[in-house]
Amino acid sequence: KTYTVGNYLATRFEQIGLKHYFMVPGDYNLVLLDQLLWNKNMQQIGCCNELNAAYAAEGYARVNGVGAVITTFNVGAFSAFNGIAGANAESLPVIFVSSSYNTNDPSANHLLHHTIGSHDFAYQYDAFRQVTCASVRILHAENAPSLIDHAIVTALRERKPAYIEIACNLSDAPCPKPAPFEILLVSQPSNRQALDAAVETAAALLNNAKKPLLLAGVHLRAFKAIDAFRELAEALGCAVAVMPNAKGFFPENHPQYIGIYWGGVSSPGCESIVDWADMTLVAGPMFTDYTTVGWTALPHREQMIKADPRQVQFPQADYTEIALAEFLSALAKQVRKNDKTLIQFRREVRKAHEETEAHVAIENAPLTRVELCRQIQNDIDEKTTLLVETGDAWFNGMSMHLPGGARFEIEMQWGSIGWAVPATFGYAMGLERDRRLVSLIGDGSFQLTAQEVANMIRYGQHNLIFIVNNRGYVIESEIHDGPYNYIKNWDYAGLISVFNAEDGHGLGLKATTGKELADAIKKARKHRGGPVLIECQIAHDDCSPQLLKWGTKVAVANERPPRQA
Numbered sequence: 001k002t003y004t005v006g007n008y009l010a011t012r013f014e015q016i017g018l019k020h021y022f023m024v025p026g027d028y029n030l031v032l033l034d035q036l037l038w039n040k041n042m043q044q045i046g047c048c049n050e051l052n053a054a055y056a057a058e059g060y061a062r063v064n065g066v067g068a069v070i071t072t073f074n075v076g077a078f079s080a081f082n083g084i085a086g087a088n089a090e091s092l093p094v095i096f097v098s099s100s101y102n103t104n105d106p107s108a109n110h111l112l113h114h115t116i117g118s119h120d121f122a123y124q125y126d127a128f129r130q131v132t133c134a135s136v137r138i139l140h141a142e143n144a145p146s147l148i149d150h151a152i153v154t155a156l157r158e159r160k161p162a163y164i165e166i167a168c169n170l171s172d173a174p175c176p177k178p179a180p181f182e183i184l185l186v187s188q189p190s191n192r193q194a195l196d197a198a199v200e201t202a203a204a205l206l207n208n209a210k211k212p213l214l215l216a217g218v219h220l221r222a223f224k225a226i227d228a229f230r231e232l233a234e235a236l237g238c239a240v241a242v243m244p245n246a247k248g249f250f251p252e253n254h255p256q257y258i259g260i261y262w263g264g265v266s267s268p269g270c271e272s273i274v275d276w277a278d279m280t281l282v283a284g285p286m287f288t289d290y291t292t293v294g295w296t297a298l299p300h301r302e303q304m305i306k307a308d309p310r311q312v313q314f315p316q317a318d319y320t321e322i323a324l325a326e327f328l329s330a331l332a333k334q335v336r337k338n339d340k341t342l343i344q345f346r347r348e349v350r351k352a353h354e355e356t357e358a359h360v361a362i363e364n365a366p367l368t369r370v371e372l373c374r375q376i377q378n379d380i381d382e383k384t385t386l387l388v389e390t391g392d393a394w395f396n397g398m399s400m401h402l403p404g405g406a407r408f409e410i411e412m413q414w415g416s417i418g419w420a421v422p423a424t425f426g427y428a429m430g431l432e433r434d435r436r437l438v439s440l441i442g443d444g445s446f447q448l449t450a451q452e453v454a455n456m457i458r459y460g461q462h463n464l465i466f467i468v469n470n471r472g473y474v475i476e477s478e479i480h481d482g483p484y485n486y487i488k489n490w491d492y493a494g495l496i497s498v499f500n501a502e503d504g505h506g507l508g509l510k511a512t513t514g515k516e517l518a519d520a521i522k523k524a525r526k527h528r529g530g531p532v533l534i535e536c537q538i539a540h541d542d543c544s545p546q547l548l549k550w551g552t553k554v555a556v557a558n559e560r561p562p563r564q565a
């Protein structure tokens with residue numbers, strides 16, 4: 001059998017570890033979808049729209065390492081754009097494939113449907129070049145192998161999305177058989193001299209420090225440095241804090257763990273220890289207005305070693321061409337034990353998350369945020385991934401304790417509401433059979449992409465989704481309120497019967513009191529074969545104290561007046 005361009009792509013998809021890929025059909029991509037179905041080792045998953053398909057591929061990449069989404073030209077692609085740019089922000093390799101026009105059309109001076117009606121057919125490619133690490137257009141079948149391989153290999157190396165545009169009349173064009181994929185996977189080792197020099201400098205700084213501390217950053221997972229970071233932590237024996245979007249990248253039941261460092265909304269006792277340290281090695285951070293709480297929580301450069309994916313920054317020097325995992329694990333062999341920061345933490349807080357156990361609410365009292373969080377905390381076990389949407393869910397999830405083995409997913413860098421439902425769908429598609437997914441989503445965010453719950457029913461995913469119905473956009477209200485922060489209320493639990501009248505594998509429950517919530521969680525735990533939505537009704541102004549504190553500081557940062565010329 002001769003290969004086709006579509007078969008080539010399907011073979012590469014399987015070789016990079018895809019068992020599923022997401023799509024919405026369109027006349028430009030139907031033949032390509034057939035060519036992909038040729039590979040029976042992968043499942044083609046339809047989504048309600050291309051934005052959801054892109055978010056699903058992003059969620060899938062979180063659990064599977066890489067994701068893929070196929071759309072039709074323009075109308076599909078531009079809907080997916082937000083999800084692909086988000087994958088870039090989150091450092092997730094999502095392969096985005098858009099079918100495009102027939103190669104005979106430009107020379108025939110044709111105008112085409114699904115375009116803005118001009119003779120320029122490159123503007124989609126130009127747009128996606130801005131948000132991907134590699135973007136290619138396949139306009140001749142003989143170029144397909146090298147272009148497809150370039151896009152995929154670059155995405156895997158850079159941990160960023162890549163763009164592949166395939167002319168619709170080339171999807172089944174003959175194409176050489178793919179070479180073995182392994183020969184393409186060139187890792188990027190460090191420059192040996194730079195690595196040695198950086199390790200020597202870092203070891204001297206840490207060994208001469210009186211109060212060294214480690215801080216985990218968001219890029220640890222993307223650049224496969226979680227184990228190396230733990231190796232360094234256990235060699236140094238110091239206190240270990242994590243930044244909010246790195247929650248779960250260092251075990252929260254580890255004896256050296258001291259909590260989330262997030263400025264004024266850090267875990268109890270954590271901020272003072274991080275501020276007290278005289279040398280902090282921060283691994284893979286992104287210091288932004290949100291993670292530094294409006295620039296109020298940024299370690300000083302003269303007391304910081306900032307280890308990024310490909311470079312290490314010291315108080316007086318920058319070393320480049322250094323792979324993060326190699327640097328951390330080489331450094332682990334050169335540091336001496338110093339647990340002063342951990343001892344000091346223990347003087348204040350014996351163990352991270354030792355916060356006062358929230359008291360059980362009066363059974364029939366109106367449900368509160370504190371009671372909701374208390375019950376979700378009790379529902380999280382070592383097999384659970386807790387996925388939180390942008391909203392007060394960030395703060396509610398952040399303060400929950402992860403038992404050993406539990407995982408946490410957040411989209412803090414991109415922060416696009418509506419991400420969580422399709423990301424839950426995509427994440428669950430790639431999740432190990434014996435694990436469970438619990439999502440915490442506000443009513444406002446839920447309204448953007450709610451329809452993807454229907455596909456959770458279609459594929460029998462037993463996800464548990466807590467919809468926190470506080471009647472509107474409370475994060476926005478706390479940052480700066482106005483009439484625009486209030487929305488039409490839905491019967492969220494009732495959606496399940498709308499989505500699955502015929503098969504009944506979903507379950508929609510409402511909780512307005514602590515008792516109703518406890519009963520709903522019990523039912524959810526027993527439910528099989530489909531998702532469970534629990535609509536938790538709480539008061540509009542019942543938000544976390546962390547949100548109030550954080551929102552005020554972020555609002556101040558937003559409202560800085562233009563610098564006077």
Ligand SMILES: C/C(NCc1cnc(C)nc1N)=C(/S)[C@H](O)COP(=O)(O)OP(=O)(O)O
Pocket residue numbers: 390391392393415416417418441442443444445446470472473474475476477
């Ligand atoms: C509107 C917006 N952000 C602005 C925004 C608007 N559009 C997109 C795509 N992404 C965004 N972050 C946000 S955080 C809402 O408060 C979310 O409301 P909800 O889901 O109900 O959560 P909370 O009530 O806990 O805030």
